[in-house]
Structure formats: structure tokens, C-alpha cells
Amino acid sequence: MAVATVSRRSISLAHARTRRTRLVGYLLLAPALLYILALVAIPFFLALSYSVRAVSVTNLSGGFVGLKNYSALFSDPTFRQSLGNTVVYTVVSIVINAVLGTLLAFILLENFRGRRVVRFLILLPWTIPIALTILSWKWMFDSQYSVLNWLGLKLHIYALLDQIGPHLSSTYIPLDTPQGVQWLGRGAIAMGGVIAVNVWRNFPFSAIILLAGLTSVPPEIIDAARIDGASPWTRYTKIIVPMIAPILVIGLLFSIIFTVTDLTIVYLLTQGGPANATNVLSVYAFQIGINSGNLSQGAATTLFLTPVLLLLALVFLRQLRNKEV
Numbered sequence: 001m002a003v004a005t006v007s008r009r010s011i012s013l014a015h016a017r018t019r020r021t022r023l024v025g026y027l028l029l030a031p032a033l034l035y036i037l038a039l040v041a042i043p044f045f046l047a048l049s050y051s052v053r054a055v056s057v058t059n060l061s062g063g064f065v066g067l068k069n070y071s072a073l074f075s076d077p078t079f080r081q082s083l084g085n086t087v088v089y090t091v092v093s094i095v096i097n098a099v100l101g102t103l104l105a106f107i108l109l110e111n112f113r114g115r116r117v118v119r120f121l122i123l124l125p126w127t128i129p130i131a132l133t134i135l136s137w138k139w140m141f142d143s144q145y146s147v148l149n150w151l152g153l154k155l156h157i158y159a160l161l162d163q164i165g166p167h168l169s170s171t172y173i174p175l176d177t178p179q180g181v182q183w184l185g186r187g188a189i190a191m192g193g194v195i196a197v198n199v200w201r202n203f204p205f206s207a208i209i210l211l212a213g214l215t216s217v218p219p220e221i222i223d224a225a226r227i228d229g230a231s232p233w234t235r236y237t238k239i240i241v242p243m244i245a246p247i248l249v250i251g252l253l254f255s256i257i258f259t260v261t262d263l264t265i266v267y268l269l270t271q272g273g274p275a276n277a278t279n280v281l282s283v284y285a286f287q288i289g290i291n292s293g294n295l296s297q298g299a300a301t302t303l304f305l306t307p308v309l310l311l312l313a314l315v316f317l318r319q320l321r322n323k324e325v
Contacts, residue, residue: 050299057293069300082284090259093198101206126204134268141183149180187277194266209251213244253316
């Protein structure tokens with residue numbers, strides 16, 4: 001009888017401890033859930049509601065219009081240009097980030113003196129507030145006080161490009177002017193500038209993710225492949241990539257989403273100019289939704305690529321699950 005009583009008491013204590021553990025878990029999870037609800041879920045559904053209604057700053061109770069705001073986007077030449085710019089900005093940035101991130105990860109994997117200091121310095125572009133770094137880049141891209149122009153003129157780089165350029169393209173525009181290059185005043189060059197800033201800021205993130213994957217690969221496997229005569233490219237594509245594929249997939253997914261939805265770099269550098277040459281969907285949505293007060297059109301522009309990104313995320317996560325199985 002006493003044994004049964006002790007057993008029931010032990011079970012009751014175990015249940016109580018379990019309930020307390022669950023309660024502590026819920027309490028620890030509550031701030032993250034509240035953050036997601038307040039800053040992600042509510043704004044998303046509010047934007048979704050605005051995108052199917054005729055809402056503006058002066059009329060927040062506009063009626064339901066269905067998909068009219070979305071269909072109107074295709075007749076807007078600025079939207080079409082912004083969509084094309086977004087694709088170019090994303091694809092070029094992702095490719096360069098991947099290449100430079102891979103090279104940097106293999107460099108940081110080597111054991112050399114000062115490696116910790118180099119790792120710290122490499123992370124600075126990604127950790128420093130973007131508003132501060134953009135001030136430096138705007139100075140470097142300045143039409144009168146650009147250090148890039150000073151180097152280009154003093155080292156005669158522009159003069160050399162002006163000699164080669166006409167032989168490469170009949171539409172080549174000379175670079176060697178008394179002031180130098182109008183970095184943010186010429187369409188293709190301005191797009192190259194914002195892509196360069198994006199790469200400079202984000203490729204350390206790609207390198208760190210890849211480095212985390214590389215350090216998880218057993219060195220014995222790489223050494224065995226090297227002894228068998230496998231080239232570095234074969235070792236990377238046939239051994240390393242399949243083993244760290246889950247990490248690569250997650251890193252690529254985050255990079256795509258961050259780049260497509262990036263507003264800060266383009267807006268602070270060019271605000272979409274010159275002549276919408278660098279206008280991307282996030283900047284254009286801000287311009288027509290906030291600056292112009294057309295909340296419905298801005299919300300529709302913001303959510304236009306959401307189905308594409310959602311489908312892309314589902315495909316990536318499905319591939320990740322299949323590789324784990």
C-alpha cells in the first residue's frame with residue numbers, strides 16, 4: 001500500500017515538473033512569438049488587405065477591388081523596369097556573393113598566422129550598421145570627391161579603358177573626364193555600384209555559412225579523395241557539396257530573400273535613380289506607397305513577388321528534406 005502511494009506521489013511530482021518545464025518553455029518562446037506577430041504577421045495581413053482594396057493615406061476605408069491593383073502593375077512601365085532591375089540585381093549579386101564567399105571560405109579554412117584577426121575584419125562589413133557604411137560608399141562614389149575617381153585618373157586607368165572600350169563596344173561612353181566617372185549618375189554604372197555594395201556587405205555572410213559547413217566535413221574523407229587522385233574541383237563538387245548541401249540550401253535561400261527584399265542599399269545610394277535605372281521593387285513600393293500615399297498600389301507591389309519567394313522556399317525546403325532522408 002505504501003509502495004503504491006509513493007509511486008503515485010512520484011508520478012504526480014514528475015507530471016508537475018513536466019508542466020513547469022513546458023511553462024518555462026512557453027515563457028521563453030513568448031517574446032519571439034510576440035515579435036513575429038507584431039512586426040511580421042500583422043503588417044503582412046494588413047498589406048494583403050490593402051492590396052485588394054482602394055486605400056490611400058486620405059482614404060483608409062476604401063472598398064474591395066479584388067486583383068485590380070495587381071493587374072494595374074503590368075501597365076505601369078516603371079513597375080516593369082523595377083521588376084527587371086530586381087531580377088538583375090538579385091541574380092548578379094547572388095552569383096558574385098557565391099563565388100567570392102566560396103573563395104573566402106577556403107582561404108579562412110587554411111591555418112595561417114593572424115587567421116582570427118582576418119575573420120574578425122571580414123565580418124565587419126556585415127556587422128556595421130548599413131546606414132554608416134553607405135555614407136562611406138556615397139563619398140567614394142561622389143562625382144567630385146570620389147577616391148575611386150582620384151585613383152582612376154592618377155593611375156591613368158580611365159585613359160586605358162577609353163583606349164580599349166571603343167574596340168569592345170560601339171556604344172562605349174568615354175570614362176576619362178576632368179571629374180572622373182559619374183558613378184551614380186549613369187544607369188549601368190549606378191547598377192554596378194549598388195551591386196558592388198551589396199556584394200561587399202553580404203559575401204562575408206556567405207563565406208561564414210560555407211565555412212561552417214566545410215569545418216563539419218571529416219578531413220579523413222578529403223585526404224582519402226586527394227590520395228585517390230581527385231582534383232580540387234572534383235573534391236568540392238563530388239564530396240564537399242553533397243555533404244554540406246543542407247547548409248548551402250539554407251544559406252542560398254536566405255541570400256535570395258534578403259537580396260530581393262533589400263531596400264536600404266538602393267534607397268540610400270540612389271533612391272532608384274538615375275531615371276529608374278536602379279529602381280527595384282522594394283524601393284518602388286516605398287515610393288508609391290509611402291511617398292505618394294497610394295497604399296494599395298504600394299502593398300500590391302510589395303507582395304507581388306511573395307508567391308514566387310514562397311514557392312522557391314518550399315522547393316528548397318523540400319529538396320533539403322529529401323537530402324536529409
